[in-house]
Amino acid sequence: MKIIIAGAGEVGFHLAKLLSFESQDITLIDTSRESLAYADTHLDIRVVRGDATSISVLKDAQVANTDLVIGVTSSETTNITVCVLAKQLGAKRTIARISNTEFIENKEEVGFTKFGIDELISPESLAASEIELLLNQSGFNDTYEFDEGALTMIGLTLSRTAAFVGKSVKEVGTQYPELKYVPIAIQRYGTQYTLIPRGDTLFKEGDQVYFITTKEGVEHIYRLTGKVREEIKNVMILGGSNIGHKTASDLCKSKFNVKLIENNKDKAFEIADDIPSCLVINGDGRNVELLDEESITDMDAFISVTGNSETNIMSCLVAKSKGVKKTIALVENMDYFQLSHSIGIDTLINKKLLAANNIFRHVRKGEIVAMTILNNMNAELVEFVVTSNSKVCDQVIRTIDFPRSAIIGGVIRNDEGIIALGDFKIQNGDRIVVCCLPQAIKKVEKLFV
Amino acid sequence: MSSFSKLNFKIIFHLMGLLLLVNGGFMLLASILSFAYKDGVGSKMVLAGIVTLAIGGLLMLLTRKHKKEIQKREGYIIVTFGWICMSLVGTLPYIFTGAIPGFTNAFFETMSGYTTTGASILNDIESMPEGVLFWRSVTHWIGGMGIIVLAIAILPLLGIGGMQLFAAEAPGPGGDKLHPRITDTAKRLWLIYVGYTVAETILLQLAGMSFFDAINHSLSTLSTGGFSTKNDSVAYWNDAPIIQYIIMLFMFLAGTNFVLSYFAFKTKFSRIWKDDEFRIYAGSILLMTIIVGLVIYFDADIVASAVYPQVWGGLESAFRHGVFQILAVVTTTGFVTADFTSWTPFLTMFFFGLMFLGGSSGSTSGGIKIVRHIIMIKNGILEFRRALHPNAILPVRYNNKAVHQPIVYNILGFFILYMLSFIMGVLVFSWLGLDFRTSLGGAASTLGNVGPALGDLGPVENYAKLPGAAKWWASFLMLIGRLELFTVLILLTPFFWRNR
Numbered sequence: 001m002k003i004i005i006a007g008a009g010e011v012g013f014h015l016a017k018l019l020s021f022e023s024q025d026i027t028l029i030d031t032s033r034e035s036l037a038y039a040d041t042h043l044d045i046r047v048v049r050g051d052a053t054s055i056s057v058l059k060d061a062q063v064a065n066t067d068l069v070i071g072v073t074s075s076e077t078t079n080i081t082v083c084v085l086a087k088q089l090g091a092k093r094t095i096a097r098i099s100n101t102e103f104i105e106n107k108e109e110v111g112f113t114k115f116g117i118d119e120l121i122s123p124e125s126l127a128a129s130e131i132e133l134l135l136n137q138s139g140f141n142d143t144y145e146f147d148e149g150a151l152t153m154i155g156l157t158l159s160r161t162a163a164f165v166g167k168s169v170k171e172v173g174t175q176y177p178e179l180k181y182v183p184i185a186i187q188r189y190g191t192q193y194t195l196i197p198r199g200d201t202l203f204k205e206g207d208q209v210y211f212i213t214t215k216e217g218v219e220h221i222y223r224l225t226g227k228v229r230e231e232i233k234n235v236m237i238l239g240g241s242n243i244g245h246k247t248a249s250d251l252c253k254s255k256f257n258v259k260l261i262e263n264n265k266d267k268a269f270e271i272a273d274d275i276p277s278c279l280v281i282n283g284d285g286r287n288v289e290l291l292d293e294e295s296i297t298d299m300d301a302f303i304s305v306t307g308n309s310e311t312n313i314m315s316c317l318v319a320k321s322k323g324v325k326k327t328i329a330l331v332e333n334m335d336y337f338q339l340s341h342s343i344g345i346d347t348l349i350n351k352k353l354l355a356a357n358n359i360f361r362h363v364r365k366g367e368i369v370a371m372t373i374l375n376n377m378n379a380e381l382v383e384f385v386v387t388s389n390s391k392v393c394d395q396v397i398r399t400i401d402f403p404r405s406a407i408i409g410g411v412i413r414n415d416e417g418i419i420a421l422g423d424f425k426i427q428n429g430d431r432i433v434v435c436c437l438p439q440a441i442k443k444v445e446k447l448f449v
Numbered sequence: 450m451s452s453f454s455k456l457n458f459k460i461i462f463h464l465m466g467l468l469l470l471v472n473g474g475f476m477l478l479a480s481i482l483s484f485a486y487k488d489g490v491g492s493k494m495v496l497a498g499i500v501t502l503a504i505g506g507l508l509m510l511l512t513r514k515h516k517k518e519i520q521k522r523e524g525y526i527i528v529t530f531g532w533i534c535m536s537l538v539g540t541l542p543y544i545f546t547g548a549i550p551g552f553t554n555a556f557f558e559t560m561s562g563y564t565t566t567g568a569s570i571l572n573d574i575e576s577m578p579e580g581v582l583f584w585r586s587v588t589h590w591i592g593g594m595g596i597i598v599l600a601i602a603i604l605p606l607l608g609i610g611g612m613q614l615f616a617a618e619a620p621g622p623g624g625d626k627l628h629p630r631i632t633d634t635a636k637r638l639w640l641i642y643v644g645y646t647v648a649e650t651i652l653l654q655l656a657g658m659s660f661f662d663a664i665n666h667s668l669s670t671l672s673t674g675g676f677s678t679k680n681d682s683v684a685y686w687n688d689a690p691i692i693q694y695i696i697m698l699f700m701f702l703a704g705t706n707f708v709l710s711y712f713a714f715k716t717k718f719s720r721i722w723k724d725d726e727f728r729i730y731a732g733s734i735l736l737m738t739i740i741v742g743l744v745i746y747f748d749a750d751i752v753a754s755a756v757y758p759q760v761w762g763g764l765e766s767a768f769r770h771g772v773f774q775i776l777a778v779v780t781t782t783g784f785v786t787a788d789f790t791s792w793t794p795f796l797t798m799f800f801f802g803l804m805f806l807g808g809s810s811g812s813t814s815g816g817i818k819i820v821r822h823i824i825m826i827k828n829g830i831l832e833f834r835r836a837l838h839p840n841a842i843l844p845v846r847y848n849n850k851a852v853h854q855p856i857v858y859n860i861l862g863f864f865i866l867y868m869l870s871f872i873m874g875v876l877v878f879s880w881l882g883l884d885f886r887t888s889l890g891g892a893a894s895t896l897g898n899v900g901p902a903l904g905d906l907g908p909v910e911n912y913a914k915l916p917g918a919a920k921w922w923a924s925f926l927m928l929i930g931r932l933e934l935f936t937v938l939i940l941l942t943p944f945f946w947r948n949r
Contacts, residue, residue: 279843
């Protein structure tokens with residue numbers, strides 16, 4: 001697959017990195033010599049220096065026989081222009097990153113596909129919806145829904161009170177046979193690599209564990225892991241940037257009590273004008289006295305989304321020390337991601353990572369409907385649709401030659417989530433959620449596609 | 450160089466000339482009526498018209514080489530002196546015909562006309578020549594016309610009044626030159642104004658009024674003036690409820706923002722109903738009607754008599770007089786069907802309070818206006834929340850939009866200035882020898898351009914017995930009240946005349 005990525009910023013670089021692991025044919029275009037040089041030396045890709053909106057540059061990148069063009073520069077208009085030009089010059093599919101969410105809301109009306117943009121991606125609104133999802137599943141630190149919740153992926157840290165601790169996967173399975181869940185990935189405390197759990201894998205205290213579960217299973221897991229689903233009502237948001245604004249407006253619509261702190265007076269006024277039900281405070285969120293005055297101790301969740309990662313992390317730590325149950329910090333620097341557990345913040349989010357993950361699923365072949373990347377882990381969660389040509393069609397799971405570094409999480413049949421065990425027979429039309437490490441992706445794809 | 454000499458006086462005088470031409474034209478129109486009714490003053494009316502036209506024509510001719518540039522300062526001067534200028538020449542028909550003797554009285558009556566106050570010094574209105582009475586009503590109508598264009602087009606440019614809230618499409622304050630689109634907006638709204646006037650005249654005639662009474666009452670209803678052709682004002686028709694209901698309807702319309710009427714004709718009813726000011730205006734009138742109607746019915750001593758012929762029964766009569774007086778005072782029209790000071794002490798106080806309410810912005814009514822009350826009350830409530838959250842941004846919301854704080858300050862400033870003007874008004878009136886109730890009522894009524902007041906200036910009294918100085922003071926209060934205080938009072942500040 002031949003892919004052109006315009007913009008070697010963090011999203012572009014991250015995308016290029018993910019894709020190059022799969023030995024896709026990638027061309028990265030940017031005007032900055034430095035970011036290109038960095039990408040060139042670190043990744044196995046081709047780089048072209050120049051303005052991505054220049055036709056000669058696009059031709060130089062051989063846009064005519066490209067499968068996918070992705071516009072992810074920091075400028076929305078550049079991205080749109082690149083996509084429109086590329087489509088006219090012969091690219092098969094285009095994806096543009098935008099910041100104005102109005103474009104997504106009115107996608108059909110304006111007819112973006114008509115003038116050449118197949119997908120619109122807004123990191124800001126992705127981040128906002130991620131935050132809302134995290135607040136609704138307050139006990140967990142990572143969630144992802146497949147087919148509107150038929151199957152849910154949840155990630156959590158095992159505490160000492162969890163019934164699982166010290167037992168192997170098989171033991172837990174026999175002890176609680178009614179359980180509707182499958183553990184799909186484990187990251188041991190203090191390590192950076194990901195395990196795909198087998199029957200004899202032990203759950204240990206401090207493990208970051210990911211489960212795939214059905215709707216009913218969520219409650220079971222809450223009970224067995226000793227997590228409490230906190231009723232979240234009062235939310236404080238720090239920073240009135242695009243993400244803060246969008247999150248506040250989404251949360252207010254879902255009847256949360258939202259307080260938003262923004263330093264810039266004009267911006268604060270604008271938000272107060274736009275969201276009447278949100279209490280907008282004009283002040284510096286790093287000022288702990290101000291946070292106290294606005295009764296941070298009564299907050300159920302604290303979301304810090306200012307433009308500065310360090311401010312976000314520090315203020316989340318302040319919030320945690322004041323007894324706020326759920327803290328979410330926006331972090332630009334992906335290296336900080338590894339630290340999220342050890343520093344004690346519930347969830348770190350990165351809008352560029354979100355955008356890259358979202359774009360990434362378009363890169364997969366057509367039969368893949370959804371995919372996500374586990375936060376701060378290198379495992380991927382992919383949803384395949386089984387067709388009659390698939391190798392696995394009409395096979396019992398036990399008999400399939402499945403790679404060790406991949407696991408079937410669940411199956412969605414007729415909009416209903418099923419936890420598939422060894423004797424489950426895969427049928428035509430099933431949607432299958434698979435968790436796999438990068439090295440297994442090719443092999444898994446071959447089985448399904 | 451002082452700013453005084455820098456002012457573009459030529460265009461100021463040019464526009465004054467234009468105003469005089471318009472007024473002269475209307476005087477000639479009044480003289481036609483004079484001849485038609487053979488009241489014997491026709492030739493004198495013509496003379497007044499010709500003199501006015503001559504002065505106006507001369508002014509325009511002398512200043513025809515003016516620069517077409519109006520800055521804010523000229524704007525304030527034009528508006529204030531426009532009203533003064535009109536009031537000066539507007540006295541000519543009264544003086545030439547001898548209908549009102551004395552310049553003080555004539556000036557008071559004209560100022561009361563142009564400011565759409567409706568306070569009169571005439572003891573026997575019915576003995577007046579028809580031409581003069583018509584001219585009297587026309588001064589109202591011209592004043593109302595001026596106010597529409599002033600409120601909707603000019604004041605926002607000068608940064609005065611609550612209209613910048615309403616007209617999002619109007620050019621906000623900041624542009625130094627008056628916008629050419631003013632003429633466009635004004636034409637449409639005048640068309641509605643004329644249309645309403647014609648409609649009311651026809652309806653009143655159908656309901657049994659004579660043509661002369663109908664046209665005069667229409668002219669003074671739509672301008673929310675209040676001059677009547679009868680000594681008893683609208684109480685003359687207490688035996689004809691239909692006539693009073695028609696007048697009520699048009700008082701209500703005249704107290705509504707004319708831009709909303711425009712939307713109504715474009716059938717954009719949702720915009721009318723979504724308008725906060727209209728909802729509060731209509732809602733509070735309804736609420737007050739119920740209170741006042743019930744109080745009149747149960748507490749006040751209204752027995753069926755020649756004064757209160759209860760044509761459709763006592764309850765209807767109580768409510769009719771209640772609504773009529775509420776509308777007359779809230780829209781600052783000042784017609785009278787009953788003496789509200791004779792009902793109960795509570796209602797006297799109630800109506801005194803209503804004199805501070807005023808109609809909607811963008812209407813012809815005077816007073817503080819509903820929109821300012823809305824913003825002030827909302828702001829007041831928000832102060833409680835602001836006390837709890839000192840750093841919170843808690844803007845006042847009006848029509849679902851956050852109002853910028855400077856506008857709120859402007860409105861608070863207006864209110865304070867209004868109250869100070871009222872207190873000054875009361876003090877000067879009492880210094881000139883008026884009693885307590887008369888001073889209070891007179892100041893509230895003239896400042897709010899209502900007309901009827903309390904005590905010696907009550908609904909069934911008139912302003913004739915005021916001492917001369919008090920008449921001049923009342924004229925001044927009417928003028929500043931009509932022109933939203935700032936416009937006139939800014940001319941009295943030293944820095945207006947100092948460096949540019």
